Amino acid sequence: MIRRILTDGIGEFDLTRLDVYRARGGFQALHKALTTMSPQDVFNEVKTSNLRGRGGAGAGAAFKWSTLPEDGRPRYLILNGDESEPGSFSGRMLIEKNPHLVLEGALLAAYACKMARVFIYLRGEFHEGAQILTRAVAEAREAGLVGPRILGSEFGVEVVVHRGAGAYICGEETAIMESLEGKRGHPRTRPPFPTASGLYGMPTVINNVETIANVVGIVANGGAWFAAIGPEKSPGTKICSVSGRVRRPGNYEIQMGTPLRELIEEHAGGLEPGHQLKFVLPAGASSALVLPKDLDTPLDFDSMMSIRSMLGSAGMLVCDERDCAVHVAYLGSRFYHHESCGKCTPCREGTGWTERVLHRMEHGAGRPGDTERLQALCRGIGGRKCLCLLGDFSVTYLQSALSAFPEEFVAHEQGGPCPVAAAVEVANR
């Protein structure tokens, strides 16, 4: 039942070459759309497909597009390729290995929404991806696929590839716009929402690269085809990035609804021999831990929500019994402290405070009350009190770690050596 839609051909063919991509059917969806479909038809297919955003929240793509105002202002499409979530690297693969698919999807979305321009925003560290994508866009432009009068039609759109400067916050949908405008990557308040006033104050749609890549198949095969794949409410496939204590870390495109256990035990080859799963961080550092008891949860947006975690970007960090919850929490807190943009108070001050407490606990200088302090910090930062979701992300994983492994935190409060590390040492002796 393995379906490869987005990763089909990757590893076998050099899909970065336009001729190879075309030989395998590439740009036929675009041709079909431009010759036989109106923008409304393309939109309708996406709507029928029930495609949900792969960037984290799982918002309906067609719904987002439908909120664009009809007021004659130029509209922009942003492809979110910032992908800075720890443990997420699926977008990177699409950009580096299948750039024309991303581009074709972008052109289709631009056609459906009558976009004036497409901006592909890449994470600052994607040097290679930026080169590959830029080359792909140039190649496509030469072939009449980008620019005015695409494939001889009336439709034309420009595509801009932009590399960020290396900040997690620039994946946030409004910070990315500030960044594109040449300003600090600071999130904006909402309302106004991007579709009303986004990039340069114009109506803007922002979608994850994987979301957009899916539009190609939807147009080629019809929305109904896509809607029939996997669970009704979360159709399609998802590329999951699996890393950590597994035997075969990597990207795996699975059908939505595949149980987490199957992903880890079959696709990723299971845990390293002799070790037991302790928890999974399913959406990088921004989701609640999934414990072994929930390993049979289907990987789709709603099922993951039902166990109070989330699918998010499906960057799966797998930890086993050797991984101390305090250590993992400390690493997470370091990340969030480093990445907090500093615009709003609870996140700016709270992430630093959290890291300082966890740093002490991790380094044998825990103090009684630290666990309680961490809990208070989570309450102070979380609960949608911050300007953007980064603040909430920074406490979600921590709160679940605190409730799942309280004894490890309490042990670290005593200021002694880490009990988990001690147990590992005993086992190794």
Next chain:
Amino acid sequence: MSSAPPAAGAAPAAPPPTTVNCTINGQPCTFPRGTLIVDAVRQVGRNIPFYCYHPKLAPVGACRVCMVQVEGAPVAARGPIVTTACTTPVFEGLKIETMAEPAKLARKQVLEFLLINHPLDCPVCDKGGECDLQDFTLAYGPGVSGFAETKVHRRKADDLGPFLVLDQERCIMCQRCVRYENEVLGEFNLVLKQRGDHTVIDTGQGEPYAGHFSGNNTELCPVGALTSRTYRFKARPWDVRAVPTVCQACSLGCNLNAQMRGDAVVRLMLRDNMALDGGWLCDRGRYGFGHIRSERRLTQPMVRRDGRLCPVSWEEALRVAAAGLQKGAAVLGGARLTDEEALALSELTRMALGTNDVDWRVGAQAFAAPEALGLQGAEVTSIDRADLIVLVDTCLAEEAPVLDIRLRRAARKAKVVDLGPVRNMPVGRATRVVAAVEDLPRQILLLAPELRAAQAPLIIWNGRGSQELVDAVAETGARVLVPGEFSNARGAEAAGLVPTMLPGYRALADGHELAALWGGTPPATAGRSAREILAACRDRKIQALYLVGANPLRTFPDGRLAREALDAVPFLVVQDLFTTESAEHADVVLPALGPLEKEGTVTGLSGVRQKVRRVTAGPGEARADRVILSQLAEALGRPLRGARPEVSDRPVRLELPMTSAVHAAPGLRVVVAGQLFAGGGTAAFDPNFAPVRGDPQVRVHPQDARGLASGTRVHLRGEDGVVKLVLRLDPGVAPGHAVVAAHDFGSNQLGPWAELEAAPAQAAAGVGAQ
């Protein structure tokens, strides 16, 4: 909706009502749609804390301290949530609770967070006692902090430039300063650097703050992060009292509060008059109080004996002055007086000295009220309404700076044409039309059709020029705003301190109308203009000259004539605040009180009269001009009646010289441009401005630089003299021009043409004799 994604539920609906009903803490209220919760809450008299919110700035929702609980669609349809009051508008049926427990808790948490990296140096912090961080922490914060880690350290007592001192550790990152720079000024003098809890406020490259409006930051800053150098460690808020008055550093007259500790002015602060100053002050207005204690203040009357000025009693000085003036005197000045004083001077000139030889125009400005030339005047707020604005050789940023803030905002929607030899607005903000001064009338006539076609055309013009220019402006039908050279030029003009008009724009022939008020009829023959008076002094046709708040050696455009006149006139009385260059020539010196030291009214550039207050006593034996004038009149044997004549019902018009053409000569055409801290009034003598005054400069287009670099010391060799200056290359200057600062000493000593040459090594800037 043909082919695009459909908008949800696009049925034609009735326009939504313009008001919404909601409840605040149970109390039903109605607000205009779009009102922010924070404004709504404040309007019903309830308090919530806020830092990043500021009524003069757009909301950002950064500090998160203004949390309230709301319930109701669309923001909280599924039950109560806490949200930021500064970014959420009121909605129909919304239930707002400011004191709900979750909101109180959220505020408490934010306040605890704000203090963890804060230095808590209240005892040595200038903001202590008026600090929002202190106040809100006390009112809404936790009693104790759970923070037991090391704080983040940043730069303290950081010199940000001429007037600002920054303490990065006290900053709470509300970004009011950064947003003000961006939104209000369109500048980037203060920016954020670094990220997370290492974020700091700084100037872009760490260079000194360079702008005219830095001080407003100190009032926007809710904490003691951005403070004024002049106020550091000077007072505590509970120690000071505020006296409302009006700034007299330019003709705009921004409203301010003088804050007094005892008899000392410790700072000048905003006193919002939105229709006039928009709630801002410029740095010249805000920091221009150092002159009160300037070493160059005149504190005693003096009389020249054996070639030296010697202190004497007031009686003696007035007696000597009266005796000298009685031999036949002319009067120059008056545009820095109050309205009442200008009238007193007008009466004294006409009735006690018996002449119409009086002129306030000791600078380049030729008139004050557009109406006096038959033009249509404008209001300050005309700028907001204008759709086409033409700047005629006028740099508001230097001449009436706070008006420039209004212009910058207007320029976002109105078209602005910047006409003249020097660029007066940054590139991109205005359409630049290069024009030599002599060419201005022709250029205005070229713009006339566009101006006539505009809905609300406005001309902003510094009032320099000829009748030819006036006629061209009249052709356009535009309203005219004149930011003049002197703070109360309009008051002086209205008081008849011109040789061809009596008070109230009254014809000399109508002098009999004043007979009852003044106890006699003023002379009916036209007097001489400032230029004619100075020429007559030079030619020894006038026996005595009385300068009232006037320093023609610095301000009169023909500096050579001014110099020769003051050298030649047999008897000179100078009434002023400072030992000016002209005062050094005086036979009698009468020390006067300054703008913050006397009462009265002043008339701003749009004709609005405002009250000025005496906030401090002033130095030594200096007296208010009003007192000096009435005592001098008595000494002249003709006491003043002090009446205020009505405006004439048959007002006369001023006539300007027909053209301002000059002879052609080789070299660069010398033009003067306003420069905020260069000279004029009190600024030249204010120690607070020492860091920004700098050496006098000349600006030329790079192609006229003769290979000399910016910053080089140069000589400008004019027909009338040589001036040593510092060269600035400025592509905004039209080629062929040399721009010097108006009222900067030496700027008027050149003549209309000058050659640029490298200065011999080591020459300091200043004026050299030819």
